[in-house]
Amino acid sequence: MTPAELSQAVLSAVRAAVEAGELTVAVPEQVTVERPKNKDHGDYATNVALQLAKSAGKPPRQVAELVSARLAKVPGVAGVDIAGPGFLNITLDAATxxxxxxxxxxxxxxYGRNDxxxxxxxxLEFVxxxxxxxxHIGGVRWAAVGDSLGRILRAGGAEVTTEYYINDAGVQISKFGASLxxxxxxxxxxxDGYVGEYIGDIAKQIVDAHPGVLDLPDAEQLEVFRAEGLKLMVAEIQRSMEEFGVHFDVWFSEKSLHDSGAVEKAIERLRAQGHVFDQxxxxxxxxxxxxxxxxxxxxxxxxxxxxxxxxAAYYLSKRDRGNEVNVYMLGADHHGYVGRLKAIVACAGDDPERNIEVLIGQFVKMLKDGEEVRMSKRAGNIITIDDVVDWIGVDAARYSLARSSTDSTLTLDIDVLTSQSNENPVYYVQYAHARMSSVARNAAQLGIDKGAAADFKPELLATEWESELxxxxxxxxxxVAAAGELREPHRVARYLEQLAGTYHRFYDxxxxxxxxxxxxxDLTRARLWLAEATRTVIANGLGLLGVSAPERM
Structure with missing residues (x-):
């Protein structure tokens, strides 16, 4: 029985009490069942009685008694105890x-997907x-978190469009072209120009591709370097994102908003809403x-x-494309954008609490030999995505950047993340998957198969370690559902680490x-089923984070 199935069983017990006239309440759409921290409190616990007591006009324990009497009759439920003010502690039989x-x-x-x-x-716009x-390193964090969030939301049934907004209009692009x-x-x-080896590299590529460019008048040269440099830089960003395992469905040009007249049309639409004025x-x-x-x-x-x-024009474009919820993932230095973006939404006649979400991510620091790494030879004064990948690899980078809440500044230790030890979280989780894969290979070499589903004897999985796993x-x-609802992919990573630890205890x-x-x-085969189930969950969880699940390490 899955927790979701047990939740439905609790709801059915509530509904039966209501139909019998013992409770006068509206049956909730869902109830929460959770694993209690104390193993003595059963396999699962629910606070449904406390949730319904006020509307039922009865003490929580009396509500709990009415629900528990019916829940105890559900096949697979070995016992239901009432604890404290009215919690229901539920024990399942081993087979269930x-x-x-x-x-x-x-x-x-x-497994793990939901609706x-x-x-x-x-x-979902990020980077x-x-x-x-x-x-740079801040953008790398959003690449890992944003792509993971997109995968998690899709696992929840959402139709997600991942998008990169190319700021290819304005003064910064002019400064970039002038630097080249x-x-x-x-x-x-x-x-205020741009420095770093990459500027020289791109300038040389442009000269090589356009041999006569330096013979043109300065104004024409400048336009060639601006336009061609922009193309090369966008192509470079696209390459680095793809190599990092991040695919964007849409690369949206800011300049296209101006060239198409979308900006002017947006202003007129907002004027028609009554919020534009001249002064x-x-x-x-x-x-x-x-x-x-x-x-x-x-x-x-x-x-x-x-x-x-x-x-404003960009937001309206997103809405015109049918996006009901628009998530902006911005760096810590963009905190001031939250209020103004929500105001745009309200001025457009939309709901700023529904149609837009602005997530702010804090900064990232990297340590090497106990010292903060601050510089990149190629880019000058920033650490780039290629630097991060060179130092710790794609898997370690993606996992470590996604495993912490974006509300807090993150420090990554290169020495830890390149070590093959339990201190390295991605190694710890991947090693668990490799260990399970090894069990399957060894079983095959011994000619042992877990057998058909009909022959599986789940009641044999009765030890405390099997129950915990x-x-x-x-x-x-x-x-997975909570990670999507709260926009917090780190919940998946932290769960995987707990699951890996639980498997290691089971294995030992x-x-x-x-x-x-x-x-x-039969016990051998039952445990093979359990190991395969755990391996499936680890692989699915790593997949949601865009991290590989190796079979050998």
């Missing part, structure tokens, strides 16, 4: 709990670094009506549009394969 191993193995890659977001169209240099122009001509870098020769959006700290300029007095106007395996769907205390001349037994 052990049957979860068969459920997981038969579900395979589908929490079925039919919901979500636009979106200016195409003026390689992706100067490098190609051997001139000093312009004030001092400029065009403004009255965002203070919706909690922003000040009104925002859309078009300056000199006729130039602002970045804010592009932001089955309980952890059963938690996976709930963890429960011999799976026979030794010497011993014959394989």
């Amino acid at each position: 709990q052990g049957g979860l191993a068969r459920t997981v193995v038969e579900a395979g890659e589908a 929490a977001f079925q039919g919901l169209k979500i636009n 979106s670094a200016n195409p003026t240099g390689p992706i 122009h100067a490098s190609a001509n051997g001139w000093p870098v312009p004030e 001092d020769g400029a065009i403004w959006l009255r965002t203070t009506d919706f909690g922003d700290d000040k009104d925002r300029v859309l078009v300056k007095a000199d006729g130039d549009t602002t970045y804010f106007a592009s932001d 089955l309980g952890m395996v059963g938690e996976f769907p709930r963890v 205390n429960c011999r799976i394969l026979p030794r010497g001349d011993e014959e394989a037994t």
Whole structure:
């Protein structure tokens, strides 16, 4: 029995009490059943009686008694105890709990998927670094977290579009082009220009591809370096993202908003909503009506549009493409954008609590030999995605960047993340998967098969270590659903580490394969089912994080 099935059994018990006239309450759509921390409190616990007591007009323990009497009759439930103010502690019989191993193995890659977001169209925008240099360490964190979140939301049934917003309009692109122009001509870098070996590399590529470019007038040279440099930098970012295992469904050009007239149309749409006004020769959006700290300029007095106007047009573009929920994943230095983006949504007539979510990620530091690493030779004063991959590899980078809440600053120790030890979290989880794969290979070499599902005897999985492992395996769907609902992929990683530890304890205390001349037994085969179920969950969880599940290490 899965936790979801047990939850339905609890609901059925509540519904039966209501139909019998013993409870006068609205039957909730769902109830929570959780693994208690204390093993003496049964296999699962629910607070449904406390949840219903007030509306039922009865003490929680009296409600608990009505529910427990029916729940105890459910096949597979060995006992129901009432604890404290009215908690129900539920114990399953060994066969029912052990049957979860068969459920997981038969579900395979589908185990852990849910329908929490079925039919919901979500636009997930992340990284979106200016195409003026390689992706830096902050962007790498969002690449790992954003891609993992997209996978988790899809596992919940959502229709997810992952998107990269290319800031290819404005002053930063002009400075980038000027830096390339100067490098190609051997001139000093312009004030506030870009430095690093990559500038020289790109400038040389442009000169090689356009041999006569340096003979053109300066203004024409500058435009060639700006346009061609932008193409090369975007291609470089796309390469690094793909090599990091991150695929974007849409690469959206800011410049296209201006070229298509979308910015002007957005301003007129917002004016029609009654929130645009003219003052001092400029065009403004009255965002203070919706909690922003000040009104925002859309078009300056000199006729130039602002970045804010592009932001408004970009949001409307996302909505016009049918995206119901639009998630923006921004760095810590963009905290001030939250209020203004929500104000755009409200000015457009949408719900800022429903149609937009802005997630802010904190900074990342890297340590080597106990010292912070600050510089990249190729990029100058930043650590790039290629640096991170060179130092610790894609799997370690993706896992370690996704395993912590983005609310906190993250410190990665290169020495730990390249070690083959239990201190290295990705190694710890991957090693558990490899260990399970080894068990399967060794069983095959001994001519032992776990057998058909019909011959599986789940009641034999009765030790405390088997029970603990089955309980952890059963938690996976709930963890995935919570990670999607809360937009917190790190919950999956932390769960996998707990599951790996639980498996290692099971493996150390429960011999799976026979030794010497011993014959394989039904217990042998039952434990093979359990090991295969655990391996399935580890693989599925790593897959949600975009991390490989090696069979050998």
